[in-house]
Amino acid sequence: MRGEGRGRGGEPVGPGLLHGADRPVNFAKLHGAGNDFLLFDGGANPALADELPPLVPGLCHRRFGIGADGVLLVLPTGVAAARVRYWNSDGSEAAFCANGTRCAASFIAARWGWREMVLETGYAAIPAAVDGGQVELRLPAPGEVRPWRELAVAGTVVRGRYLVVGVPHLIVRVEWPDFWRRELAPLAPALRRHPDLRAGGANVSVLQVEDERTLGVRSWERGVEGETLSCGSGDVAAALVAAAEGWVVPPVAVRTASKRVLTVAPEGPPLASPLRLSGPAEWVAEGRVSSDLAAAFRLD
Amino acid sequence: MRGEGRGRGGEPVGPGLLHGADRPVNFAKLHGAGNDFLLFDGGANPALADELPPLVPGLCHRRFGIGADGVLLVLPTGVAAARVRYWNSDGSEAAFCANGTRCAASFIAARWGWREMVLETGYAAIPAAVDGGQVELRLPAPGEVRPWRELAVAGTVVRGRYLVVGVPHLIVRVEWPDFWRRELAPLAPALRRHPDLRAGGANVSVLQVEDERTLGVRSWERGVEGETLSCGSGDVAAALVAAAEGWVVPPVAVRTASKRVLTVAPEGPPLASPLRLSGPAEWVAEGRVSSDLAAAFRLD
Incomplete structure (x- = not known):
């Protein structure tokens, strides 16, 4: 079968969380300067916004899971505009991750074909441009700058x-x-x-x-x-x-x-x-999460 | 495109190492009791025996790569018989890994449909039986048993x-x-x-x-x-x-x-x-390795 619609032991994988037949490749792993992330496409499945958070620690676990510093979910919100949500590997949601946002832009470019876009993060709406493996973000001026x-x-x-x-x-x-x-x-x-x-x-x-x-x-x-x-x-x-x-x-x-x-x-x-931050977003792999993993972490 | 034949930036992935169009899913990640591995199917591509070893450290790297304790390659050698090669995450080949061999049996069961098989490792020819998520190996009597x-x-x-x-x-x-x-x-x-x-x-x-x-x-x-x-x-x-x-x-x-x-x-x-060892082999994910990863580690 070579990986088409099957799980462990050769049994067919049923529909359900992270496993719809319309989503044969449902995560990507990328890293930005060694800061590594799992990315999910909320445009392909809006329910991920609810389904993903409890699975984050399992997905990020470096022995039981795929392994990553964090998880990002991108959801299209308009023309070349998307919401980007970020969870730390412990499952807590954070306002912003610069390397993760660069990886999200590369992921969106590959999935939706956008080269320029605005990414709505918990920090700010951040314009991003993807040029091959390099991603540039335009960030606001820093806040709360205190003296030495x-x-x-x-x-x-x-x-x-x-x-x-x-x-x-x-x-x-x-x-x-x-x-x-x-x-x-x-x-x-x-x-x-x-x-x-x-x-x-x-x-x-x-x-x-x-x-x-x-x-x-x-x-x-x-x-x-x-x-x-x-x-x-x-x-x-x-x-x-x-x-x-x-x-x-x-x-x-x-x-x-x-x-x-x-x-x-x-x-x-x-x-x-404001400032521009540019650097690499490198692709590691794309794939499907196993139902074993989701089951193990829902039970734990 | 949703992951069909594309790499970073939306460009098509060309044929080549780990990327043939006939192998849309070319690795699986499994773990045996938290000991985690990347598995590759040498039946689908015998050239992996040569191509894989230099990539092992990159594949196993837990920030730049997918992340794993080791890599296994399975190659069919006969009726329900396969050679299993094992590399540590540092790229060195080892004679045997018990948890890895259990994962290899589960991988073979899913890919080739065998429930019972003999796995030729650097240690011994090891009969294996897969029953759902449990795998049993029959191992030889221990060697070189010394006194307390x-x-x-x-x-x-x-x-x-x-x-x-x-x-x-x-x-x-x-x-x-x-x-x-x-x-x-x-x-x-x-x-x-x-x-x-x-x-x-x-x-x-x-x-x-x-x-x-x-x-x-x-x-x-x-x-x-x-x-x-x-x-x-x-x-x-x-x-x-x-x-x-x-x-x-x-x-x-x-x-x-x-x-x-x-x-x-x-x-x-x-x-x-001789003895029987049984335990779980749990599936984490299946996917395709990015050409970025292979390129980064061939250059390093």
Whole structure:
């Protein structure tokens, strides 16, 4: 049968959740700079908005499931316009994920044939343009930009700047000879929940200036409570802070822990202007979710 | 287009590696007690035997790829007979993987319609029977069964027994009130490479007797160099040692860290007889690998 309408043991897969015969390929896995996502097409099945959320932890589980940092659902809302919903791997819904939104644009381009579109996220309505494997987003000016401050942590004092790019970030400049190898713990977890920050703390990104147009950035993410290979909005926040200080000249190339490069181009004064974020959205696989997986996680 | 013959950006996917139009669904992801694998059908494309090995690290990468502990390729060799090749996630080929072989049997049942078959692995020719989501393997008697010995490690002395079930294992009985939560490091890594073992060391499994028919088993695996949710051959080794000592009465139910249960049934004296191993093989997803992924890892 070679995968046509069959599940485990060769039995036909019945209709139902994630398995309608009209949707032979019902998920795609993509990653944006090593930040990986499962994408679902709500245009093909609007009921996914209700059916998907309880399955997110199972889908994202890296041993029992397909494995991902998060899940995105796209629903067309008009001409070249779509709503994008995002869930963290723990099942909680979040307002925004920059790398995930880039992957959503690539997914929409492949599914619906749009090259330019507006994506309505919980953060803002974000114009996106897809050019082959590169996706550019136009993001609003950052919000809640606060002055530099000194934060006591782990027996030392760290100078950091807090700003919001959809979600809150704390940016710290470092000069470490072993920048890409040094353990971010214990510095990052203590900063991430530092009592001087707002309730909920912040994602923490450390940046290193590589040359006048290039930063290296590593991020410790809330929710994940660990380092990821890239935090898109943290990369944006780091680039804007560095450009505002004159450490780099825009457009800023941000090298991530994945070694993929994102480009951040503010359209005016870095901390007060909209900006363009561009970078790769790479396709990993497309497929159908097994009914075994859905059943296992509904029962757990 | 909804996933028919298209890749990223909506461009058609050309023929070629992992992408022939005759193979719309070219991988499956399954797990056996939380030990997860990507499976490929060499009957549909014999060239995979050459094309697949260099792609294994990329396919198994949990951020850039689909993510798995290993990759299996099945190739039909006769009537209800198939060769099963297994690669660890680092790309190295291994003689045997018990959970992977159970998943391979389930995959073959779905693809080729066989319910009973003989699987030729690097360890032995292994009869397998598929009954819905359960797969039973008939394994040879363990080899190289050595006496109990005391191993000095981490400031203490541990009593362990070494035996080979396709790959080498060291079995240790423990009585820990926090059996499922205790960190296996530093005990397990030091045992795994203990100088009193043969060169190459062994997988280390700790067992706890739960009742007269049930063990809890946790395993620290070579190659992974960490704990997995289940090591099938380690679960077999632990069950045979415990049955030989009279700590449990066969058939032995082994609870794994995944909470899935494997059953080990020796056909005679536990350390000198063939045995049956049965347990679940659960389907996660089926799909097509993207040409992006193959290209990224061929270039790296």
